[in-house]
Amino acid sequence: MEKNSTYFGVKEIARRANVSIATVDRVIHNRTGVSEKTKKKINEIIKELDYQPNILASRLASKNIIILAVLIPRVSEETDFWEVPLRGIQRADAEIKQYGIQTIPYFFDLSDKDSFVTQARLILERGVHGVMLSPSFIEQARNFTEECQKLKIPYVFIDSNIPEQRSLSYIGPHLLKSGYVGAKLLTYRMKSNKKVLVVNISKEIENYNYLQIEEGFRSYFNDNQMGNEIVRIDIKETDYLSVAKHMTSVLHDHTDIEAIFVTNSRVFTVATFLKNKNKNNISLIGYDFIKENIQYLNEGIIDFLICHKPEEQAYRAVMALYQTLVMGGSVDNIQYMPIDIITKENYEFYQN
Amino acid sequence: MEKNSTYFGVKEIARRANVSIATVDRVIHNRTGVSEKTKKKINEIIKELDYQPNILASRLASKNIIILAVLIPRVSEETDFWEVPLRGIQRADAEIKQYGIQTIPYFFDLSDKDSFVTQARLILERGVHGVMLSPSFIEQARNFTEECQKLKIPYVFIDSNIPEQRSLSYIGPHLLKSGYVGAKLLTYRMKSNKKVLVVNISKEIENYNYLQIEEGFRSYFNDNQMGNEIVRIDIKETDYLSVAKHMTSVLHDHTDIEAIFVTNSRVFTVATFLKNKNKNNISLIGYDFIKENIQYLNEGIIDFLICHKPEEQAYRAVMALYQTLVMGGSVDNIQYMPIDIITKENYEFYQN
């Protein structure tokens, strides 16, 4: 605590430098209007004393409030996945709002690129100090973050990354390794002569970050020289009927598929299909801790779910912006989340 | 933030009650020396205004520093498991020390009950405001926490619980379910006619919280009506030679053991044995993210490790005390940790 005998604050720095604390404050915050000479002297003393500002006092005295924008998909009827990151945002917000930080959410529609662009524009018009976003639409996210760069607004990606788009931080899974883990689990008890099916279900497969998961999945088979044939299908309509149609056809063409890997949270649609068709000898693995998936996990139709702590991702992303903007601290450029394995037996203790 | 237009603080309460802010402060902190009448009036206004104290200002102004004691096993050559909770404690400490909280660690020796008693006495003599402990020695922990109760010092258990010993909170695994998960993983690819071996390695098996893990493990076999015979051995000396001796003997008596489950972090000694004896067709599952275990996980000798976020446990335990003591908040009486599954493929992203 600052009250202990050996704590040095602005007052002591000012005393040693023979200036007022206002001047010390100017140097600490890199404000203009201080001669090079006094600036240098003060910085030396700061270093010598290893001065640590008291954030409590700083935020208490400051009037300036900091605004963070959060740009994520709206919770839709189709999937309530984005409910969870939202909780992380609220948790972070509750923690830091007493420090004068305000978090404002902006929601876009996952089936409508334009809504992303519209919300992004609103953020820019509003004028914010930091942004956290899920770059669901790569092209549009690129444009938006380029604007942020020009305005020197730091931004953090969650859920998936655009590596070349220098963000303050990426907080999310190592998608390749995640697919790798999926392959391990899927094959752990599999016979080597059987086939494996990979299913991508998304309206935008051509522009789909998550293809890295499939790449990782395949590399597990290569690395371990497994002989199983990997069949792949892309389903571009996310409704059940489309999924059922494609699944029927692929299972008809390949009768000896023993295991299915779905590269995202829509695994529940495949589970519904397997259940309806009474195919209970096929292993099924997919992604994310959402209601529908847990239901099928519980019924034994989904064997494993992989999850990357979406709530924690969002929480950390907000806190990373807070660290940079308020505390002047640095944050890791990449924070890979754990690749969590969820089963019927442990799901009740899972913490998103 | 407090600076917004509609925030009411002690000043406003004082104005409305027609008293000084000092009196308001007395009421807020339940201090003596206020007439029932004014006390009542002030409390009404507090309620009406839904007054939320500003912790920043409170801790900044306060001189009173709060001391938390942490009573955990010393890191020994035998296992560095307790290094990890220590990191959690340090992380919590770093976060709250600026609020005037001090965390003091006390270490005992896992092979010496007396050291626990000695350290516990030191804590009591020191005079602290809260305690977090690992009740490794049940009897001694019971005595100690009874003293704490008399002195009205809140305490939090981590790692394992003593349910009847009313603590502020237990933060750790649901041991029964954890064993259940172990059984699921162990049997996921097993043949039904083979035997399973459960190994308890501990100097104090008779007084061993962790037997619940075995109970959970067994109940999985019951619940799923699995036919596998479960063989069990207790090894009361933790050194490699003793483990090797017992393992040799049990594998000699039971030649058709296909899978081994070790109920704690000493699984690496069994792994060493299997490696030395070139028994690479036996599945092995055990506990905890420690160096030696990860090594064997990586070599493919250990199939899965189960882990309960020991760092997070300790972090939360300290924060729970902080919540109660400083913020006057309430905390959950039981906080079960996730039952994490660690494999060769995902361990590099694991977060303790």
Add this chain to the structure above:
DNA sequence: CTGAAAGCGCTTACAG
């Protein structure tokens, strides 16, 4: 380029 002074919301002696 620099400083004196008021203030953030709360706590703490001290005086009465």
Add this chain to the structure above:
DNA sequence: CTGAAAGCGCTTACAG
């Protein structure tokens, strides 16, 4: 039983 005043460490106009 109650209040006036100083202070926690920092920030912010304002004046020069």
